[in-house]
Amino acid sequence: MAVNLANYRQVLSTIEPYHARLVAVSKIKPVQDIRALYDAGQRIFGENYVQEMVDKENQLPKDIQWHFIGHLQSNKVKYIAPFVSMIHGVDSLKLLQEINKQAAKNGRVIDCLLQVFIATEETKFGLDEAELYGVLDGAKELQHVRIAGLMGMASNTDDEARIRAEFRTLKTLHAAVAEKYFAGSGTFKELSTGMSGDYPIALEEGSTLVRIGSLLFGARNYA
Structure with a gap:
């Protein structure tokens, strides 16, 4: 299935009143599909796999903003640190420290979202509230990461x-964190929630970044 430009325009019209941004989830999709959406005006693309993201970054225009949205292993941060725009799923202080280390080596500051566990399924990753505050406390001395907000996946x-x-719980937590750790800074403003099946609800509950793949690129074939 080719890129669905009608759906792309529909998604843009839906998110526009909320001043949210679209992360086009392009994992397992070929470079030509990403290029088609790029030519239609899309600039933010989300990938789940490090090697695939590196390969695509090498082949596509340099003004693309690459968001890593998968479960990132610490030993692979170095491969995406030179170019990644945002890392959505940071779920430990250890990972945040490694991102800081690799960002420093590249003379960069990398935007990160802390992933909070809001679903009822054990297969989802994320921090609970106590762990979240622990990471925030431990991150105060890190100079090469910018904690830009929170990310969550609903059931x-x-x-x-x-x-x-679940989305409302995350929004409430986001407000509490913003007040406690980032008051007046204006840097902690992102809320990455919502995918193809639930993004209208996410927008209503404060999402600033929606991660949409199948509506734009069609179903994925993992075979």
């Missing part, structure tokens, strides 16, 4: 009330 369910409640 995989058709229960819209539950999804909404």
